Amino acid sequence: EVQLVQSGAEVKKPGESLKISCKGSGYSFTSYWIGWVRQMPGKGLEWMGIIYPGDSDTRYSPSFQGQVTISVDKSISTAYLQWSSLKASDTAMYFCARTVSPLYPFDIWGQGTMVTVSS
Amino acid sequence: EIVLTQSPDFQSVTPKEKVTITCRASQNIGSSLHWYQQKPDQSPKLLIKYVSQSISGVPSRFSGSGSGTDFNLTINSLEVEDAATYYCHQSSSLHHAFGPGTKVDIK
Numbered sequence: 458e459v460q461l462v463q464s465g466a467e468v469k470k471p472g473e474s475l476k477i478s479c480k481g482s483g484y485s486f487t488s489y490w491i492g493w494v495r496q497m498p499g500k501g502l503e504w505m506g507i508i509y510p511g512d513s514d515t516r517y518s519p520s521f522q523g524q525v526t527i528s529v530d531k532s533i534s535t536a537y538l539q540w541s542s543l544k545a546s547d548t549a550m551y552f553c554a555r556t557v558s559p560l561y562p563f564d565i566w567g568q569g570t571m572v573t574v575s576s
Numbered sequence: 577e578i579v580l581t582q583s584p585d586f587q588s589v590t591p592k593e594k595v596t597i598t599c600r601a602s603q604n605i606g607s608s609l610h611w612y613q614q615k616p617d618q619s620p621k622l623l624i625k626y627v628s629q630s631i632s633g634v635p636s637r638f639s640g641s642g643s644g645t646d647f648n649l650t651i652n653s654l655e656v657e658d659a660a661t662y663y664c665h666q667s668s669s670l671h672h673a674f675g676p677g678t679k680v681d682i683k
Binding site: 504 | 631677
């Protein structure tokens with residue numbers, strides 16, 4: 458079965474760092490791009506960026522460039538989304554999703570990771 | 577940057593009724609327009625790709641149409657399980673975008 462399994466919910470304080478993960482299985486991980494999508498509480502979907510595990514080619518939305526870092530460890534079929542200094546406004550559900558190309562839709566989604574940032 | 581708008585924001589519908597959701601792009605995106613369904617506390621699910629291409633496992637009552645800047649998602653004969661928020665998504669540009677969503681509620 459093709460699936461993306463994300464790491465569990467996180468509760469952090471402002472200023473702390475965080476790295477969440479997305480592990481792919483059931484398919485050739487290095488042949489598909491992995492994207493990250495933010496959903497703030499009660500709000501819509503926001504496209505953050507995508508990475509190609511084959512060569513780590515990464516594209517960011519202008520809204521998220523410099524705010525987060527997307528990375529990958531293809532040896533363990535896992536993509537990451539990380540923050541160096543969290544803000545309360547980073548509180549959201551974060552989804553990873555798979556696409557065959559940057560010009561294609563996301564066909565498989567992870568279950569989501571809830572990140573709560575509160576003092 | 578390409579911006580997507582959707583209408584209506586919310587629609588309350590009776591079962592078996594036909595639903596049409598519109599997505600408009602701020603510039604021509606050709607056929608790079610896709611639709612997702614998101615039920616409460618679930619991940620989004622791909623419904624339609626490239627305007628009108630069906631996805632395996634998605635009921636045939638879901639269909640898409642349009643081109644350029646104006647697109648529609650139609651749900652023929654709505655069922656109770658179709659209560660969800662529907663999002664359009666463009667993949668035409670380097671930076672993708674989602675529409676703000678249309679919530680469909682069952683009367």
